[in-house]
Amino acid sequence: MARVRYLGPEPVTVPELGPERVVHPDEVVEVPDDRFDGYVCQTSNWEPVEEPKDQEPAAPAKKTAAKSAPQKEG
Numbered sequence: 754m755a756r757v758r759y760l761g762p763e764p765v766t767v768p769e770l771g772p773e774r775v776v777h778p779d780e781v782v783e784v785p786d787d788r789f790d791g792y793v794c795q796t797s798n799w800e801p802v803e804e805p806k807d808q809e810p811a812a813p814a815k816k817t818a819a820k821s822a823p824q825k826e827g
Contacts, residue, residue, distance in 0.1 A: 754783040754784065755804055757792045757793060759781075759782065760779075760798055764777045767782075770782060781802050
């Protein structure tokens with residue numbers, strides 16, 4: 754399981770983590786690996802602490818030069 758830290762200003766209920774599970778500010782909690790991205794994309798509320806073990810690092814985007822067709826003159 755991955756781990757995230759809650760950054761919000763007040764406690765919140767997070768049903769996904771268990772019935773009536775309350776998470777307090779600055780608390781580190783375990784989240785399902787397949788939901789890790791759903792938490793950390795909310796950068797004002799959550800920050801990553803430990804990424805999922807089976808998650809592979811994202812490959813850098815390939816950059817290629819755009820090919821243009823030869824222009825005809827005249």
